[in-house]
Amino acid sequence: MTSLSFPNLLEPRSPMRFVPLAILVAVLATLPFVLPNVWYFDVAIRIAANITVVIALNLLIGHCGQISLGHAGFFGLGAYGSAILTSLYAWPPMLALAATAIVVGLLAWLVAVAILRLQGHYLAMATLGLGIIVSIVLTNESAFTGGPDGMSVPDFAVFGLRIAGEKAWYWVFAGLVVAAVVFATNIVESPAGRALRALHGSEIAARVVGIDTASFKTRVFALSAVVAAVMGSLSAHYMGFITPGVAGFSKSVELVTMVVVGGLASVWGSVFGAALLTLLPDVLAHLEGWETLAFGMILVATMIFLPRGIVPSLVAFFTKKEG
Amino acid sequence: MLVVENLTKTFGGVTAVSDVSFTVEKGTTHAVIGPNGAGKTTLFNLITGVYTPTLGSIRLEGVEIGGIAPEKLARRGVSRTFQNLQVSMNLSALENVMTGAHLELNSSLVAAMVRWPGIAAKDRALRARAAELLDFVGCGRYAGADARSMPYGALKRLEIARALAADPKILFLDEPAAGLNHTETHEIEGLIAELGRRGITVVLVEHDMKLVMSVSTRIVVLDYGKKLAEGTPEEIRTNRDVIAAYLGAETEGA
Amino acid sequence: MFQFLQLFFTGLTIGSSYALAALGFSIIYNASGVINFAQGEFIMLGGMIAAFLSLAGVPLPVAVIAAVVLVGLVGLLVEKLAIEPAGKTDATGIVIVTIGVSMILRGLVEVTLDKKNHALPAFSGTTPISVLGATILPQSLWVMATTAVVVIALAVFFGRTRWGKGMLATAHNRIAAQLVGIDTKRVLLASFGLSAALGATGGILLAPIATTSYDVGIMLGLKGVVAATLGGLGSGVGAVAGGVLLGLVEAFTAGYVSSAYKDAVPFVLVLVILVVRPRGLFGLGPATRV
Numbered sequence: 001m002t003s004l005s006f007p008n009l010l011e012p013r014s015p016m017r018f019v020p021l022a023i024l025v026a027v028l029a030t031l032p033f034v035l036p037n038v039w040y041f042d043v044a045i046r047i048a049a050n051i052t053v054v055i056a057l058n059l060l061i062g063h064c065g066q067i068s069l070g071h072a073g074f075f076g077l078g079a080y081g082s083a084i085l086t087s088l089y090a091w092p093p094m095l096a097l098a099a100t101a102i103v104v105g106l107l108a109w110l111v112a113v114a115i116l117r118l119q120g121h122y123l124a125m126a127t128l129g130l131g132i133i134v135s136i137v138l139t140n141e142s143a144f145t146g147g148p149d150g151m152s153v154p155d156f157a158v159f160g161l162r163i164a165g166e167k168a169w170y171w172v173f174a175g176l177v178v179a180a181v182v183f184a185t186n187i188v189e190s191p192a193g194r195a196l197r198a199l200h201g202s203e204i205a206a207r208v209v210g211i212d213t214a215s216f217k218t219r220v221f222a223l224s225a226v227v228a229a230v231m232g233s234l235s236a237h238y239m240g241f242i243t244p245g246v247a248g249f250s251k252s253v254e255l256v257t258m259v260v261v262g263g264l265a266s267v268w269g270s271v272f273g274a275a276l277l278t279l280l281p282d283v284l285a286h287l288e289g290w291e292t293l294a295f296g297m298i299l300v301a302t303m304i305f306l307p308r309g310i311v312p313s314l315v316a317f318f319t320k321k322e323g
Numbered sequence: 324m325l326v327v328e329n330l331t332k333t334f335g336g337v338t339a340v341s342d343v344s345f346t347v348e349k350g351t352t353h354a355v356i357g358p359n360g361a362g363k364t365t366l367f368n369l370i371t372g373v374y375t376p377t378l379g380s381i382r383l384e385g386v387e388i389g390g391i392a393p394e395k396l397a398r399r400g401v402s403r404t405f406q407n408l409q410v411s412m413n414l415s416a417l418e419n420v421m422t423g424a425h426l427e428l429n430s431s432l433v434a435a436m437v438r439w440p441g442i443a444a445k446d447r448a449l450r451a452r453a454a455e456l457l458d459f460v461g462c463g464r465y466a467g468a469d470a471r472s473m474p475y476g477a478l479k480r481l482e483i484a485r486a487l488a489a490d491p492k493i494l495f496l497d498e499p500a501a502g503l504n505h506t507e508t509h510e511i512e513g514l515i516a517e518l519g520r521r522g523i524t525v526v527l528v529e530h531d532m533k534l535v536m537s538v539s540t541r542i543v544v545l546d547y548g549k550k551l552a553e554g555t556p557e558e559i560r561t562n563r564d565v566i567a568a569y570l571g572a573e574t575e576g577a
Numbered sequence: 578m579f580q581f582l583q584l585f586f587t588g589l590t591i592g593s594s595y596a597l598a599a600l601g602f603s604i605i606y607n608a609s610g611v612i613n614f615a616q617g618e619f620i621m622l623g624g625m626i627a628a629f630l631s632l633a634g635v636p637l638p639v640a641v642i643a644a645v646v647l648v649g650l651v652g653l654l655v656e657k658l659a660i661e662p663a664g665k666t667d668a669t670g671i672v673i674v675t676i677g678v679s680m681i682l683r684g685l686v687e688v689t690l691d692k693k694n695h696a697l698p699a700f701s702g703t704t705p706i707s708v709l710g711a712t713i714l715p716q717s718l719w720v721m722a723t724t725a726v727v728v729i730a731l732a733v734f735f736g737r738t739r740w741g742k743g744m745l746a747t748a749h750n751r752i753a754a755q756l757v758g759i760d761t762k763r764v765l766l767a768s769f770g771l772s773a774a775l776g777a778t779g780g781i782l783l784a785p786i787a788t789t790s791y792d793v794g795i796m797l798g799l800k801g802v803v804a805a806t807l808g809g810l811g812s813g814v815g816a817v818a819g820g821v822l823l824g825l826v827e828a829f830t831a832g833y834v835s836s837a838y839k840d841a842v843p844f845v846l847v848l849v850i851l852v853v854r855p856r857g858l859f860g861l862g863p864a865t866r867v
Contacts, residue, residue: 067669114852121612124672125806126851128799129844136841183436190435190442191421191428194414198422201411201470205482208371208409209489210397210426219432249795253676260673265413289692293684299677303670304662 020268021181028174032167041166043282048173049235050274052180054258055267056227059184060220061256062265063193065200066116067124070131071255074225076138076247077104078232083153083242084144093156097233101226108225112218131252138244150243153236169238176234177271180227184267196220197265257295261302263309272311324349324524325370325493330379330389332362332369339365341548342379347493347541352515352525354535356559357545358568363528364406366545367497370526371403372396383493397426400492404482406501406528412471416462416481419470420453421446423488449488456484460514476507483514487523494518496527500534512537536560544568582711584832585825590717590786592824593724594620597779598801599808599816600731601772606811607748608761608768610668614675615655616776617798618682622648623777624789625686628695637698645777651682652773656766679794686791697784720782727778728817735813744768748811776801796840803843807850809860818858 035041053075060066081100085091091099115126138145145151156163163169187193199206199213206213236242245251254277262273277298281291306313325347332340340362347353355363368374370381375390382388383399391399402423411419428449429435429442454466460480465473473481479499486494499515500508512534518525519538529535535542536556544552544559546568552559559565598620605613623644630640655678663674700719705712735741747754747764755761780789780797787793804823808815823843831839850857 061669065667065669067672069672115848118851118855121668121672121810122806122851122855124612124669125802125847129803129847129851132799132844133841133848136838136844140837186438187432187435190430190438191425191446192430192432192435194418194422195425195430197413198411198419198425201413202409204373204393205405205409205411205485206422207393208397208403209423209485210394211422211430212394216430223432249799253680256673256676289687290684292680293688296677296680296682296684300659300663300674300681303674303677304659307663307670 038166045173047278048177050278054274055180055184055270056224058259058270060224063196068127070127072251073131073134074228075232078229079236082233094158104229105226109222112221116217135247152241156237263311266311269309269311326382328380333377343550345543350522351540352519354539354542355528361545362548402486402489402491403495406497416465420484423485460484493524500531579710584828586713588825588828592821593720594779594783595804596817596820599804599820601775602805603816604772611671615679617794618679619773619776620780620797621794623780624784627781628697648777649770649774652769656769694788694790696788699785716785803847809857812859815859
């Protein structure tokens with residue numbers, strides 16, 4: 001018996017569930033008219049890029065219960081794949097993006113087949129190893145990547161239409177955020193989404209009812225890797241210059257932090273977590289060097305006080321349930 | 324329906340199940356009993372694909388199923404519950420039951436992403452059926468509850484509802500009454516009897532003798548991994564070997 | 578042959594410090610089933626605190642001992658303030674908590690000490706000793722000898738003493754250990770203190786050879802986890818073997834293949850071992866029960 005003392009905006013199938021989406025769209029559509037200068041556009045774009053990656057990563061961590069400590073590696077592969085193909089081989093950006101995404105998807109799928117039968121710590125180790133190998137290769141293959149100094153990336157163009165400048169890119173990234181929220185919500189509310197959560201809850205029970213847990217984990221891992229790669233590609237074109245730092249271990253940890261702080265298995269949690277933690281370094285800009293400490297404190301405090309993450313905890317607080 | 328022949332499982336030199344054979348007829352309720360450590364759960368895990376047999380064969384409707392993974396066995400109509408609860412606590416009661424019917428639904432991620440027509444409608448229909456199943460096992464009042472807020476006894480039934488949602492040809496119940504009090508055990512007994520009346524083939528492992536004797540068509544007794552006896556409840560009740568094994572076990576256990 | 582021997586010494590030295598780090602991981606893993614991703618920061622803290630004390634004029638032996646004790650206390654605090662309150666979340670949750678702790682420790686050093694590189698004076702001079710044509714620094718001997726002593730001491734502790742046996746029993750079966758009267762909470766606390774002190778020891782020993790700074794903990798810690806995973810999580814023998822193996826492979830890769838890729842070696846190794854033999858070289862397989 002559930003009685004809602006508060007309309008649960010996030011409950012699947014509730015008629016109110018379109019409200020948060022409508023608010024998001026409204027905010028994204030209004031922002032360009034209120035943001036004072038390009039610096040704010042840049043912040044908004046970085047937030048949007050992180051939200052998209054984190055939403056997909058949350059499907060893996062929150063729904064499937066499989067941690068990845070190497071997702072920045074996929075982001076980095078996407079960024080460098082696009083950068084190298086467009087600048088050194090003069091591929092059209094869209095083709096480079098697609099080719100890179102497919103290759104990363106295949107790589108992730110292969111890796112997943114090998115490592116997703118591992119659980120918990122072992123999976124953390126394996127993804128961590130993978131991410132670090134990627135970042136070391138990017139740092140060392142300077143003939144292609146420019147090494148630690150990084151490399152510049154040509155502008156993005158699709159069908160002769162050039163996308164350049166913060167204001168143009170803003171719409172691209174904003175559109176992607178909305179798409180990510182819609183697609184992820186659709187998955188979460190589908191039988192496939194339920195299967196993912198079921199396998200997190202009890203893998204053996206899920207298998208017994210016919211859920212091919214290995215296949216689900218593999219597909220979600222590959223999906224989240226492809227999203228990271230595509231966002232890497234686009235971010236590279238947007239920034240115009242990339243360094244191996246984008247693929248580093250600390251970047252991977254940052255992504256996981258966003259998932260956890262926002263809320264495991266919560267699409268809106270990802271939106272919130274990514275926005276909050278992307279803003280944080282800018283807010284702390286005058287306190288140079290305090291970012292690591294602040295990130296760590298937020299992470300540990302969340303795990304101790306709100307283990308389900310900020311958004312699900314708030315939802316639970318406003319939704320009283322009687323069993 | 325189910326034919327088990329010379330089934331053997333060893334774990335690094337220890338033989339947990341040794342040369343066990345028995346046959347389960349369609350529409351009957353078959354019990355597997357035996358003292359603790361007799362290999363009952365191992366036997367279940369072998370038949371339901373959790374373990375791969377070392378030797379022997381398991382045939383379901385004439386087809387060999389030994390060593391086939393649980394998720395593939397589900398397609399052939401094998402379903403089960405667990406001795407120690409395996410409920411997804413992050414789901415609601417209803418959603419747990421709905422996962423039981425996973426194979427009937429479109430589980431493609433891409434289709435889900437774009438809300439492929441039909442997915443939602445089928446899922447709504449399933450929701451209604453799952454609610455009926457919860458009602459059937461006596462958990463109707465928990466339909467909207469989170470699994471984690473449900474009492475132990477209700478979770479045991481929830482597992483049965485989930486298994487039934489798969490519309491199984493054969494249903495394995497691993498200690499359905501374990502940890503339940505007297506009244507709850509009695510209710511589970513009624514539920515299993517009802518499954519039998521509905522013509523569902525049931526195989527159960529259980530310690531509660533009263534329950535076993537009342538619901539079973541046939542009983543297989545295991546001791547130290549070997550089949551000690553098989554027969555109707557009446558035959559088992561009077562079997563000397565069985566009495567000796569149980570008395571022996573009790574003296575050892577005391 | 579000369580180069581081989583030289584690389585062998587280098588590998589053995591680094592490997593010894595990895596072994597200490599890996600032992601730290603194994604002890605905590607045994608006591609709690611937790612992989613402590615903050616272990617690397619204990620290593621860093623050891624080196625940094627010793628370096629700052631020594632810089633402040635504290636005599637070296639005092640600085641060293643004080644650093645080990647202080648980091649041991651930090652380990653206890655970490656367990657009390659972060660691990661214990663986080664309670665029983667799943668493996669993924671605990672991994673995240675320890676990652677958070679590592680950021681806090683690193684951040685604290687960054688804010689309170691500094692971001693510069695620091696070197697600790699070598700314990701007994703820097704005159705290289707010549708062995709069969711190759712040279713070895715006295716500090717390397719310190720690293721290897723201390724590691725050997727620590728390994729023996731731990732073996733005695735876990736094999737002979739009540740406390741050590743209690744910790745092993747907890748690792749084996751927590752509930753059974755509680756039933757026979759072992760205070761498993763205190764075992765967990767002690768394991769963090771002990772691991773932190775071990776990590777600090779490694780960090781201090783290494784500081785005179787490779788300089789230390791606030792961010793060395795990430796790589797050292799990760800390599801320690803890799804060593805522990807290679808050897809088999811929770812296995813003491815495995816931790817030492819994994820550490821030494823890792824050090825040697827790294828040194829030979831740097832010498833014969835490519836020094837740029839030496840840091841990638843551990844991670845390639847760990848991927849291979851996880852795919853081929855997930856329980857590691859000496860670990861026991863994970864048991865599943867339904």
